[in-house]
Amino acid sequence: DAKTTQPPSMDCAEGRAANLPCNHSTISGNEYVYWYRQIHSQGPQYIIHGLKNNETNEMASLIITEDRKSSTLILPHATLRDTAVYYCIVKTGANSKLTFGKGITLSVRP
Amino acid sequence: KAGVTQTPRYLIKTRGQQVTLSCSPISGHRSVSWYQQTPGQGLQFLFEYFSETQRNKGNFPGRFSGRQFSNSRSEMNVSTLELGDSALYLCASSLAGRATGYGYTFGSGTRLTVV
Numbered sequence: 001d002a003k004t005t006q007p008p009s010m011d012c013a014e015g016r017a018a019n020l021p022c023n024h025s026t027i028s029g030n031e032y033v034y035w036y037r038q039i040h041s042q043g044p045q046y047i048i049h050g051l052k053n054n055e056t057n058e059m060a061s062l063i064i065t066e067d068r069k070s071s072t073l074i075l076p077h078a079t080l081r082d083t084a085v086y087y088c089i090v091k092t093g094a095n096s097k098l099t100f101g102k103g104i105t106l107s108v109r110p
Numbered sequence: 111k112a113g114v115t116q117t118p119r120y121l122i123k124t125r126g127q128q129v130t131l132s133c134s135p136i137s138g139h140r141s142v143s144w145y146q147q148t149p150g151q152g153l154q155f156l157f158e159y160f161s162e163t164q165r166n167k168g169n170f171p172g173r174f175s176g177r178q179f180s181n182s183r184s185e186m187n188v189s190t191l192e193l194g195d196s197a198l199y200l201c202a203s204s205l206a207g208r209a210t211g212y213g214y215t216f217g218s219g220t221r222l223t224v225v
Contacts, residue, residue: 042219096160
């Protein structure tokens with residue numbers, strides 16, 4: 001599976017959009033981009049995934065660049081409860097494991 | 111619907127002992143994966159079971175083993191515990207696991223402390 005690179009941390013104001021970047025320059029054509037988050041001392045929570053089209057669900061939006069070398073997770077109206085570590089993962093269907101990096105720590109400030 | 115249930119939530123064991131952790135997946139989910147999380151190494155994949163068969167294995171010593179039952183419930187066992195085995199052990203279930211398009215649902219984990 002391709003590796004991902006995320007900045008270690010970022011913060012945003014409550015109510016504003018949080019845009020979390022992820023680089024995956026070695027992604028191959030059959031690899032999907034997944035985002036999970038982990039709130040302190042809880043298990044990771046699935047957020048969203050996509051292949052090449054932008055995706056949106058009730059939690060977030062995922063924007064994948066046309067060359068698929070990077071993506072951005074967007075939390076449209078961040079709340080204090082969105083403070084967590086966010087993991088960007090690329091994965092093929094042939095491999096069942098999730099390879100977690102260090103993730104990005106998002107701090108939402110009041 | 112009920113989420114992924116892991117028992118026990120907390121466990122304290124002595125070096126040299128063995129431990130068994132349990133995971134009940136979401137009803138209908140046939141894939142169960144196990145992960146170890148430590149401050150130093152982060153989240154690391156242990157193994158994955160699908161239909162009672164180990165389908166993938168991470169880079170852990172043979173002291174770490176697991177199994178899956180016909181009802182998809184899974185257990186993992188760690189023998190001859192070492193201090194470094196102290197960690198949060200997480201279980202995740204998925205409809206198919208390997209196929210893309212399905213997310214994994216994680217349990218809250220078992221916090222193991224080896225003294």
